[in-house]
Each structure stands twice: as C-alpha cells, then as structure tokens.
C-alpha cells in the first residue's frame with residue numbers, strides 16, 4: 130500500500146486502485162488527530178479529503194450488506210450491516226476496523242464498489258463471499274473482472290483463538306489457515322478471505338493484500354486484541370460524482 134500524510138492524518142491506499150480516478154479510497158491509520166468512530170471525526174476526515182459526508186453502517190460482525198443503487202436511499206439510523214455495495218456516484222462509505230479484515234472490491238467497467246468489514250465471525254458467515262456473489266447477481270459483474278484490496282488486519286502471527294473457534298474453521302475446511310505454536314492455535318484471516326475470493330473466480334493478479342499485522346504494528350494501527358480498545362481505523366471509499 131502507498132502512504133500519504135495530510136495535515137497530520139496518515140492514510141494508506143491500495144496502489145492498484147490509484148489507477149482509477151473515478152474511485153476515491155483511503156485507509157485512515159491511528160496517526161490522526163481525529164477520532165474516526167465519531168460523527169465529528171468522520172466529518173473532519175471528509176473535509177480534509179474533499180468528499181461529502183462518510184456513511185458508516187452500524188457494524189455487528191454479521192453477514193448482512195446494504196445496496197445503494199440509483200433510486201435507493203438509506204436511513205442512517207437503522208443501517209445495521211457489515212458491508213456496503215454501491216454503484217451510486219458521490220456517496221462515500223466507511224468501515225471501522227481494529228484487527229478485522231477491511232476488504233475493498235471494485236469492478237471498474239461496471240462501476241460497482243463494495244466495502245466489507247470481515248472479522249472472524251463475518252468470515253465464518255461468509256460475508257466476503259456473499260458480497261462478491263451480490264455483485265455478480267445484482268450488477269452482472271464477473272468475479273474475474275473484480276479488483277480486490279485486503280487491508281491491514283491481525284495476522285497469523287498474533288490472532289490466537291480458542292479450541293471452539295479453531296473447530297469452526299476446521300469444520301469449514303480451513304485447516305490449512307490454522308497454525309499451532311506453543312500449545313496455541315493461530316488463524317490467518319486474510320489468507321482465508323483471499324482463498325475464498327480466488328475460489329469464487331477472482332484472479333490473483335487482481336488482488337492486493339496488505340502485509341501489515343494490526344497487532345504487530347502498534348504505531349500505525351489500533352488492535353482490539355492487543356489493547357482491548359474502542360478506538361478504530363477507518364477504510365473510506367466511494368465513486369466520485
């Protein structure tokens with residue numbers, strides 16, 4: 130990912146997505162004077178990057194997503210979802226993360242964009258697979274035409290899970306993404322997301338995966354596992370109007 134600092138706010142961008150002027154996207158690290166979990170903080174970020182207000186759904190670690198298309202609108206107070214799918218221009222969306230996988234999917238030709246919050250529960254429920262499928266079914270996007278960005282998330286170096294969670298992943302055929310060290314089990318969440326997207330037709334050359342582990346890189350990211358914090362980083366994206 131590429132980094133840029135703007136008035137004390139450090140953001141990261143997927144290099145691959147920077148080639149598309151119709152797409153705005155950036156990942157706000159913890160190096161910012163603003164609390165991006167608040168409306169005020171989100172508005173300050175929007176002003177700084179010259180975009181309209183950022184809509185952040187109420188995330189619940191589920192597998193529901195919202196679709197914003199022409200003619201559809203939203204009621205911000207009742208938007209419980211962990212992903213947003215849109216081809217409407219001029220709307221900007223945000224996904225809050227601290228260890229969970231922030232995923233961006235973009236089909237340049239059809240102008241369809243999706244932001245996904247994929248924590249371990251959402252991954253087990255298949256939110257990333259469901260969103261890719263919805264792009265296909267609702268907007269006739271071929272997975273082979275979709276570009277993907279898998280952002281900073283907790284890595285297999287740090288994401289330790291208990292026996293019950295490990296069993297869930299094993300039951301789903303994901304044993305290859307579990308590592309055992311010193312009597313503990315660790316899970317590679319980004320690896321699972323990538324493998325699932327490739328299995329459903331995306332191309333490896335179209336995927337950019339951040340190597341950052343949010344728990345290891347304390348100066349750049351918040352980590353719920355490391356700090357038990359309420360603070361979050363914010364992935365923002367939208368189609369320019």
Ligand SMILES: [Zn+2]
Nearest residue numbers: 286287342345
């Ligand atoms: Zn780590």
